[in-house]
Amino acid sequence: MGNALRGVVAFIPTERCQQFLVGDIKEMPLDCTLDVSSRQLRHFPNRLCIFNELVKLYLSDNNLSSLPPELHRLGKLQLLALDFNCFEDLPLAVCGLPQLNILYLGNNRLADLPQEIAKLKELKTLWLESNCLTEFPQVICQLPNLKTLHLGYNQICNLPTELGQLEELRSIWLAGNMLTEFPAVLLEMHFLDVIDVDRNRIRRFPCLSHLQGLKLIIYDHNPCVNAPVVGEGVRRVGRWADCCDDEDEDEDMGKVVAEAFGEVKEHIPEDDVQSAETVVAPYLNDIL
Template structure:
């Protein structure tokens, strides 16, 4: 039976037990989780020291063989500089230093000749060293720092595919940024940029974000960015293109730039003189005759004017097409009008709105199958054109004009003819 009272063991035994407890406590590592992370890093090649409130690189790391570390995550700590020990992990391919207090990057980072991805965002960097540009980087993220410029040596990063320097204090992009021939994504959001370099037009950019800057003009040559899919330009004092064009999206911006390019390519009329040839007749008299050439070869301005008129006409017809559909179906179509019509669903609904049940069967996407097959898209388009034909529409586009987005002008003419034809018939009956 248990009894309450003082421990029956002698005082000497209690003292020895206390001493033994203290000795065993001193043998325990101060941060078992940190030691475990170092041990796992040595075994797996992935060193995860994220969110451990580290102010310096762990001294106990020297007890582990981390020479084969491929990926290191030191994010969300309190590091004031890039640890020199990290700069000696020559096998490192990915380094994450996000959200620290780093103010400088040592030149010894050049040792990391396998490094392809570097995240320096949310630190206190005022400059990026030129030595950083000697690495085989494919991804460089340095957003949310205090950068005022990007080194000219950035052009040496020939393999760089993603560059993010958003939320800094950069006033101008370097001249040699046009040498980044592999660059796909460029984010310079929320800086102090006033001018965009024309060299960017030669890069294969897919995403470009220069929102929240001080840019007033988009260079006309940017119309050559044929691979660009995402363009973010809001919160800039843009004057060319004007705001009413910019808010309509990338397609309208590029059409505006194309029109401006035609205008800028014009030359004074005095430079375009008729081409004359000298023709010697039997008499000594020399007569000058105008060469029989097309008007375009005689007057290059004719071609430019015609191209500008075609672009304006296309822009107006596309807007007319959008307004005709949105006003009748009470929907808001996406920015890319062609892709929203290519499956034929919207066009079939338009035909049924004008004449109910004119298209009996419509293939529509579902949550399980969000995108229709090409066969179903073709059936929708053919059903729409059949309905137009039965309603007496005189001008019909071809199926591939809708399916391949290669004849949106003809699609616009067809839809407008459909609307006009039905409006005329309704007016006659009333």
């Protein structure tokens, strides 16, 4: 009954209805974190903008498609979660948050990113999985401090050479796209720790043994005719990797991912570890 009532109230953009959906929040949370996920919100509660000391704001799993210009008042915001909403365009107000470190935009309807996102010079983590991207958004290459980039489950066919400019990038997740060749630019990115190209259309893998920073390469579910050659200590997840027997292949691959992910956790921002675990969850489920 409660959820049904929330669904009806969500259509009415009055202050009283917003208060019913969000709750009676009158004071700034002591931990500077506010979570209003899964409230069936269709309109951003403008009154939240008075909490200008907020550091983390979770708006996940609602029905939001826009955000008000007043969002820029949250100038100290470092984490913003907008995943599982209805955004077709990234609200420009998000690009006016100068201290933003982590931005979750997965499971929306984004087909591109605005040029204004380049203003987010402090951004370290960007999640864009399960959107409507058919091309790699070039503006991402203007985010100099980016460390983690998740573009899984879009329709991307290739990566631009400009991606190599992101010398702080440590992990790139590209599962479930339409890559037919291993992206050439990744062969020049010696600083990468994690490369995930699972569930693409790559038939042949080049040698990756020269990538000195690489710790984990996930290439499973490709129609490949060879496994990538990697350096000592690099974990591979895919066909012919680490001498898996056919009978125990799924179980062994799950263990490989679990162990390798444990090794690379230290290279993932603390606030991003839980979300990063969702990327490897399909493999970890194999060993449950």
